[in-house]
Amino acid sequence: MALNDEVAFLSMTPVFKGFERDALRRLALSAQTRLLRAGEVLYRQGDPAEGGFVIMSGRIDIESALDGKKFLAGAGDLLGELSLIIETQWPSTAIVRDSASVMRISRSLMLRILAEFPASAVACRDVFARRLGRMSSELEEIRQVLL
Template sequence: MALDDDIALLARQPLLSLMERDALRLLAFAAESRILRAGDVLFRVGEPSDGAVLVISGAVALDSREDGQPAQEIVGPGALIGETALFAAVARPVTAIAREPTQVMRLSRSVMRRVLAESPASAEAIAAAVAQRLQGFVGQLAAVQEALTALERG
């Protein structure tokens, strides 16, 4: 796949689309492309994260349970798995397994940090978007708390 194609794929991600083109170019250049066979495990629930994975083609099953039940979610081309892991070391909340031959692009947190350090405008845009998301989550939590309080009273 050509570098310009990789940049275009990254630019389709809501958070990454906020980055300057040169920053996306650096991120795409440093990304690792992998071809997976059906059944290959990308990572398991609880493992430490080192970045995100963008599905280029194929399908990946995501499941937080290890009980043999059908996957909780199947994602396909364009899905960014583990976006938070681009910015923070977190435990993987799901196991990710290729359901069919699948091509992915691995984006490492260390590269993302270097790219954002070299592109302050991109870093500021992403920080603002993350702050806005957090404010939305806090609002949702407040609404849930109000609903629970109302149930306790009622």
């Protein structure tokens, strides 16, 4: 995929949607692209998550051993959003269903981008703040049901 195509692709991913074009360009240039075969394990539950993966093509099965839940991730999905900014472990195992291409964005790269591009950092903060607000509301609704 050409650099401009990668930048356009990243700009459609919710976490990166509000990023400055130069920030997206730096991400695309510095990230590692990996080609994966069907059946290959991208990561295992409990392993340290040192960044995230944007699925560029193909499909990946995500499975949690804790609750048995499964879902299918595909092109445009970002796996490991939280691990882009904090140390964490993978909460699930990701196994490639079809051959796939992913862009690996390390935490150190993401933090460098956020430091160098303040407007992108604000956009990223806003995405996470909205999600946290929704989660808080959902938890309050559950609490009300349980009382």
